[in-house]
Amino acid sequence: MLQRLQQMTLGLGAREEAERQEHDKMPKPPLKVSIIGSGNWGCTAGILVAENCAEKPKLFKEEVLMWVHEEEVEGRKLTEIMNTDHENVKYLPGVKLPKNIVAESDLATACKGADVLIFVVPHQFLEGLLPTIKENMAKNAIAISLIKGIDFDESGIVLVSDVIRKGLGIEVSALMGANVASEIADGDFAEATIGGPAGHARVLQEVFHRPKFHVTTVRDSDAVELCGALKNIVALGAGFCDGLGYGNNAKAAIIRIGLLEIGRFIELRSGEFPTEILLQSCGAADLITTCYGGRNRKCAEAFVAGSKNWEEIEADLLGGQKLQGTLTCAEVFKVLAAEFPKGNADDHFPLFCNIHRIAFEGAKPETIFDGLSKSEKMLEEPGVPLARSML
Numbered sequence: 001m002l003q004r005l006q007q008m009t010l011g012l013g014a015r016e017e018a019e020r021q022e023h024d025k026m027p028k029p030p031l032k033v034s035i036i037g038s039g040n041w042g043c044t045a046g047i048l049v050a051e052n053c054a055e056k057p058k059l060f061k062e063e064v065l066m067w068v069h070e071e072e073v074e075g076r077k078l079t080e081i082m083n084t085d086h087e088n089v090k091y092l093p094g095v096k097l098p099k100n101i102v103a104e105s106d107l108a109t110a111c112k113g114a115d116v117l118i119f120v121v122p123h124q125f126l127e128g129l130l131p132t133i134k135e136n137m138a139k140n141a142i143a144i145s146l147i148k149g150i151d152f153d154e155s156g157i158v159l160v161s162d163v164i165r166k167g168l169g170i171e172v173s174a175l176m177g178a179n180v181a182s183e184i185a186d187g188d189f190a191e192a193t194i195g196g197p198a199g200h201a202r203v204l205q206e207v208f209h210r211p212k213f214h215v216t217t218v219r220d221s222d223a224v225e226l227c228g229a230l231k232n233i234v235a236l237g238a239g240f241c242d243g244l245g246y247g248n249n250a251k252a253a254i255i256r257i258g259l260l261e262i263g264r265f266i267e268l269r270s271g272e273f274p275t276e277i278l279l280q281s282c283g284a285a286d287l288i289t290t291c292y293g294g295r296n297r298k299c300a301e302a303f304v305a306g307s308k309n310w311e312e313i314e315a316d317l318l319g320g321q322k323l324q325g326t327l328t329c330a331e332v333f334k335v336l337a338a339e340f341p342k343g344n345a346d347d348h349f350p351l352f353c354n355i356h357r358i359a360f361e362g363a364k365p366e367t368i369f370d371g372l373s374k375s376e377k378m379l380e381e382p383g384v385p386l387a388r389s390m391l
Ligand SMILES: NC(=O)C1=CN([C@@H]2O[C@H](COP(=O)(O)OP(=O)(O)OC[C@H]3O[C@@H](n4cnc5c(N)ncnc54)[C@H](O)[C@@H]3O)[C@@H](O)[C@H]2O)C=CC1
Pocket: 037, 038, 039, 040, 041, 042, 043, 068, 069, 091, 120, 121, 122, 123, 125, 146, 147, 148, 149, 179, 180, 181, 182, 320, 321, 322, 323, 324
C-alpha cells in the first residue's frame, strides 16, 4: 500500500514536472491566432475564435488571420468579399463574420508569427501547406486540428495531427464534437472535446469555449481525433438507411454498431477500448448528429436514390463543400486489409466492411445489415479477441 502511494506520488511529481516544462515552452500572451481554412466549419469556428480574441486582450491579439483558398465568386475575389462584406458568401452564406477576422489568400502572410495555428481544411488539401507554415509560424507555436479525416501509409494509420506534427515539428491537439456548422452559426448550443497535452488544452479551451459552445478537455488526443474521422463512415451507413426508406430503429442500430466499431478501431491502435472518450461530445454525440444532420448522410442517401458517383453527388449537393467520409472509408478499409491479412476484417468490423462494399464495390445498399450479428461476439468478450490479434 505504502509502495503504491509512493509510486502514485512519484507519478504525480513526474506529471507536474512535465506540465511545468510544457508551460515554459508555451508561447507568451497575447497570442497571435491564425486559422488555416475558410469553409463551412472554418468560418463558423472562426466566429467563436474571433469573439474570444476580441474579448480577451490579455490572452490574445484581437486580429485573427484566416487563410482562404482564393477563388472568384460572381466576378469578385472571395477574400475581397469577406473583408468588405464580412461574409463568406460561398461556404457560409447569410452569416456575418466578426470584423476582426481578416481573410488572406497568401499563406505565408496568413500564418506569419502565429502562436496558435488552427487547422480546418478538408484533409486532402492539408499536406502541401505545411512547409510554408513551418517557415512562417512563431517558434513555439501550438496547433490544433479541427479536421475530420485519416490517412494510411505502409506503417498503418496516419492521423491528420500526425501529418501536421511531422510537417511542423510541434505538438498538435484535436477539437472534435457534435458540431454541424450551420447550427452553431445560427447560435444553437453545442459541445466539443479537445484532446491534447493539459497545458495546450487549457489555452485552446480559452480559444474556443463560448457561452453557447462548451468545450471539455481530455488528454487522449488520438482517440478524440479518431472518433471525429470514423463517425463519417458510419454516417454513410445512416444515409444508406435513409435512402432505402428505413426508419429510426434501423438507423439507431447502425449508430449503435458504428459506435462499437469506432471504439474497436481505436482499440486497434491503443490496445484499450475508449469508453470514456466515446461518452464525450466527440464520440456518441458527434456520431448521432452526423447520422441525422450531416453532409455525409445526405450524400449517401442520394447515392442510394440515384445512379451518380460520389464526385457527381458532392458537386450536385454540396455547392463546393467537401465530403470526407468516402475518403476516410477507403483509407480505413486499407488499414483493415493490412491489419487482417487473412481477409477476416469482416469478423471484427462487419459494418465498416459493408459500408465500404456498398460505397465502392457495387454491393447493394440492402446488404448494410448482413453479418452485423458478428459484432455481438465482440461484446461477449470486450477487448480480448482484437487486442490479442494485434500482438
Ligand atoms: N462543416 C461542418 O459542419 C463540419 C466540418 N468539419 C470538418 O472540418 C474540415 C473542413 O471542413 P469545412 O470547413 O466544412 O470545409 P467545406 O467543405 O465547407 O469547404 C471546402 C473548403 O475547401 C477549400 N478548398 C477547395 N479546394 C481547395 C484546395 N485545392 N486547396 C485548399 N483548400 C481548398 C475551399 O476553399 C473551402 O474552404 C473537414 O475535415 C470537415 O470534416 C468538422 C465539424 C463540422
